[in-house]
Amino acid sequence: MSPARRGHRARGRRRALLAVLVIAAVVVPLSGAARPEIPAPAPAALAAPTRATLEADYAANRANAAQASRMAAAHGDTHRAAVDRELASPARRLLAFDGRGPGLATEVLGDLAHADRVAVLVPGSDTSLDTWGRFRSGALSLYRELTRRAPAGTHPAVVAWLGYRTPATVSTTVLTPGRAEQAAPHLRRLVRDLRTVTDAPGRPARLTLVCHSYGSVVCGAAATGLGVSDIALVGSPGTGAASVAALHTPARVWAARGADDWVAHVPHVRADLFGTTVGLGADPMDPAFGARVFPAGAGGHSAYFTPGSPSLTNLARIVLGTPVDRGTPEEER
Incomplete structure (x- = not known):
């Protein structure tokens, strides 16, 4: 087959995938009744920490x-x-809590007041208070790996941030950046608050965003000018941007994907149609995107924080600022 014909067929497949996304996100309504709101008090009225x-x-x-x-x-x-x-x-350290509806919470693992290496874990779809145990388990695995690997005199902490209403994996919402754009100001505010708490004169803390799945879309929406050292994207369907340069961030941007992660099959398209932005943009694993790719091992979409996995090891290295295993050129591709 000639290169021109192959290119034509590839463009045809992309148009077909885009059509499916448009139909799902713009035309097809969600079926099924929403879960009733769970009653809870209004959040505690607190000033910035x-x-x-x-x-x-x-x-x-x-x-x-x-x-x-x-x-x-x-x-x-x-x-x-x-x-x-x-x-x-x-024993729990809640920086924020809102029990209404699906719920929101921000929990600190470690001594935030004296931390100088802080990871903010940003979750993806289907994360709520009802699944908090699963989300916290990943944050706890990262915290334990950080404390195990931390050089002498280094004080790590992890912030598990459920600061937005995540989309459902099977929904139209997960196909668009809308929830991420709503979440971005809240993530920026959290980073500012963490700077206030952790930065000491002459010793700014090293802050890293660890963004899983749709959480990487949130991180992409918040990235511009954000005061973090690193942004690590794992299992990412896209960031809403075409490249690292388009994120306008001074942070180092990393990306990893497990060999068995289904997100590799998500079509990487983005279009504005009928007043709705559909698709999440370029694949962060594509060399043209410009991220620093690191190995994640053979795991699937939920395996990035598995103890002993290459992904968890490398995430800890990124947070601590120690050398990261970039893998072989073949692995990076």
Whole structure:
């Protein structure tokens, strides 16, 4: 087959994929009733955190989670009541909490007041308070790997940030950057707050965004001028941008994908049609995108934080600022 004919067929496939996305995102309505909103109190009214107010902020958010647990139990939702009750435990460090509906929460693992290496874990689709245990498990794996690998005198922390309503994996919303654009100002605010808490005179903390799946779209929307050292994209369907340069960030941008991750088959297209932006843009694993690619191993879409995996090892190295295994040229492709 001639190169011209191959190119024509490739363009035809891309147009067909784009048509499917358009139909799904613009024309086809979602079926099924939405889950009823779970009652909970309004979030605690708190000023931006500082090092001096952290413990009081944690306590206020734990108290709010305890009240939310009681309300969920009275509503008959025993699962949510149990999740909220766990978050209200005295040992938990909640930087933010909102138990209403799907819920929002920001939990700190480690001593944030004295941390100098901080990873912010940004989740993807289907993450809510109902799945908080799964999300926290990944954050905890990263925190343990950081503490195990941290050089002497280094103090790591992980912030598990569920600061936006994530889209459902099977939904029209996950095909567009809309939720990410809504989330971006909240992620920027979190980074500013973390700078206030962690930066010391002459010793700014090293902040890294670790962005999983649709979370990488959120990180892409927030990236411009963001005060972080690194942005690591794992299992990314795209960032909404055509290249690292288009993100307008001074941070180093990394990308990894497990060999068995289904997200590799997501079509990388983006178009503005009927007033809706459809598609999530270029593949961060494409050399033309310009990210620093690192090995993630043989795992699937949910395996990036598996203890002992190449992806977890390299994520810890990125957060700590130590040399990263870039793999062989074949692996990077």
